[in-house]
Amino acid sequence: MDGFSWIAGEWGTSAASKIATSVNPATGESVGVFDDADDHAVQTAIAAATEAFCQSKWSTSPRFRSSVLLNFADLLEASRVAIAELLTAEHGKPLGQSLIEVDLSVSELRYYAGLARNIFGRVIELDCDLYSMIGKEPAGVTAIIVPWNAPIILMIRSLAPALAAGCTCVVKAAPQTALTSAAVLRLLSQVPDLPAGVVNSFSESSHDGAKLLVEDPRVRVISYTGSTLVGKQIAAAATATLKRVNLELGGSAPVILLDDADLQSAVPQVVRAAIFISGQQCVAASRLLVSNTRLEEAKALFAKSLREIVVGTGSDPATQMGPMIDFAARDRILRLLDAVKEPDEILVRGVALDGRHAAGAFITPSLVHVRDPQSQLITDEIFGPILTLQSFDTDAEALERANASRFGLAASVWSADLARAQRLARRIEAGTVWINMHGALHPEVETGGYKESGVGRLHGVDAMNEFLQSKHTAWTAKQGA
Secondary structure (H helix, E strand, O other), X not given: OEEOEEEOOEEXXXXXXXXXXXXXXXXXXXXXXXXXXXHHHHHHHHHHHXXXXXXXXXXXXXXXXXXXXXXXXXXXXHOHHHHHHHHHHHHOOOHHHHHHHHHHHHHHHHHHHHHOOOOOOEEEEEEOOEEEEEEEEEOOEEEEEOOOOOXXXXXXXXXXXXXXXXXXXXXXXXXXXXXXXXXXHHHHHOOOOOOOOOEEEEEOOOOHHHHHHHHOOOEEEEEEEOOHHHHHHHHHHHOOOOOEEXXXXXXXXXXXXXXXXXXXXXXXXXXXXXXXXXXXXXXXXXXEEEEHHHHHHHHHHHHHHHHOOOEOOOOOOOOOEOOOOOHHHHHHHHHHHHOOOOOOEEEEOOOEOOHHHOOOOOEOOEEEEOOOOOOHHHHOOOOOOEEEEEEEOOHHHHHHHHHOOOEEOEEEEEOOOHHHHHHHHHHOOOOEEEEXXXXXXXXXXXXXXXXXXXXXXXXXXXXXXXXXXXXXXXXXXXXXX
16 A cells, blocks of 8 residues: 655655655554655645635535535445555554544535535625625635544544635645555545645655644645644744634543442443543543542442453454554553552553564553542543543532643533533533533534633534635615715
């Protein structure tokens, strides 16, 4: 497999680019090579997107954009198994999770294909024969910086609304999943009559190309998913050209289990939400907050469930959790566990796998009872398969602990009393709060962060507004005015 750049309608490498290797984190084996793009390739991509926005029919043809998105969705659906198998080989996640990601992406494309034909403005009669019209126009060239943890859906959820709005795009794919991103975009390149340069893509092992995207005044919007640290750097750099930024950043999702929660139902669901993508997702269930009246019961149930998780290669149907993305990520989790000290207590300690899995970046899940509220496991984003556990006496204390974080991306509340759960959900500082569930996301429903978890929204109708701008046109019908 190859992950070449797609620029101005052509697939290939630039003369100065290097070739890099994509490695399966479950085996350490090569999956294929990709074009490690240079500055010239990035500049060419920006120029191609700019020309396509200004010179092609793309920005002014909503029905055509809708048709392209529908064709793209059909091609992706027809290739769902092959794409999912490539994602599993390159990323390591279980095949079932990869198939879910492809299916979500197909649904997202079809949703925005419909919205592309429904971009509404308004006309106001301000006075007799005095009119103002507010129209919506595409914001312009959009740069989409894609992470590796869910590279298909996290690309599509920015790309689909940007294209539906009429923007042209430059996609920077993550080097860890460059082959998967290229394979998905090759399907888009097969759509008939798609103007060259409407979508361009490249991968790089450095951050130089991303820096160029953020600094270039021709790029009007940056859509980035990733760490809070990098998001802050992007936001700061973007002020030089006052470009719009859409940022979904880190998370440390609290899971409030009230005294009346059905633990037998909740525990397996929360564990699945904690180990999905090996915990390498911003909305992962992370901080268990358990009523003191149920603490010992919760400890036992979560410990048992985590010990039973089957860790292995993503191609094995029995696997429930695959490897970390690389050995550096795995070793970071091991160091976090090594740093745990009293009064905190490791209830289930994750270990690296050996034997037939020694060549992969595998680690088993962990459960840590945290009594120190300043523990790094509470204050920072873990981004791995560690569940922390804290206890509380009252609903007010649970809410205080849930909100004692600089992050605010997602949370969940578990209770037999829906009204009680809704009261807590209303006061949790997070962009998404689930009740008696955790992790479900849909194309129709906006998601995004509070506090240091980001700005802007993706999915849903609001995502279109991230890539549209308003224009006021005024006129009078009075003669001689």
